[in-house]
Amino acid sequence: MNRRKFIKNTSITGIGLALGNSVVSCAENNSDKPTVTTPIDNSKGSLPLVIATWHVKNATAKAMKVLQSGGNALDAVEQGCMVEEADIKNSSVGKGGLPDRDGNVTLDACIMDKDGNCGSVVFLKDITHAVSVARKVMEDTPHVMLAGEGAKQFAISQGFKEEDLLTEGSKKAWEDWKVKSEYKPIINIENHDTIGMLAIDKNGDIAGACTTSGLAYKMQGRVGDSPIIGSGLFIDNEIGGCVATGLGEEVVKTVGSFLVVELMRQGKTPQQACEEAISRIVNKPNSDYKNFQVGYIAVNKKGETGSYSIHQWFSMTKFQDGKNEQIQSDYFNKT
């Protein structure tokens, strides 16, 4: 496959991953819209608060439990994300994540706290809880980012268990993909996807985390936006936080999460800021946006939230005021 074709196919893979949940909902319900979601709701509410990309109610429930039992926002986002990392049915996070085109499962993750500290791991193999390794990088090293073998050795030295992340299911999916002479987009039939999570604890402090196995069947060595502070995630405890999902290359090119937080600093609501950040992508000269998905979720210091994507079928899960709900996002491409 030549480079151009591969990159295009990779982009389409992004759509397959990104649209998975809602495609299933749509097919099952034979309607234009997923029925599992509640309408867009950016109202403010009481703290604590947790939001996450996609349909990850177990993860937001875990994070809320941490907050309600006195844990801080950082503990909440780490433990919330760990729920998805351990779920082998989630094919784009942690164990069970789909591999690269050579069969390696490689994870990217990052975490950021209220003081602007951050940690990240890229191209991490054989360790399920990449988000916890990222936290260790933040707390126990003088660095922000560890990659590949160094990240793995660091994790093992910190007591993380080495295990094969390629499950029977993800191996079979990869083998099926390999035998196809012509690549076709993968429909992810799971109820969740790459997870980015933001939380505000009872003290009003914000933290965020993001963890993923990245694009399915990516080139070996490919790293997306999810472990890149400012692209996949950014927190400014005075202003708010943002986390991204979708085709990471497009998020990186616009430093998306930092952009959203800076737009909120300038006075935009989280919703307006997410919309503006998406418009920066789709309005680029010759943007190929019809062939990929990007979505942002954001929260500000007041507990107002926003979410927006290029295409339909993006949602955030929000746990606030005792309600843990999947909320359908508004989107740009209505044609």
Ligand code: SD4
């Ligand atoms: C990446 N942003 O590696 C991730 C993938 C993702 O929904 O979020 N998929 O580019």
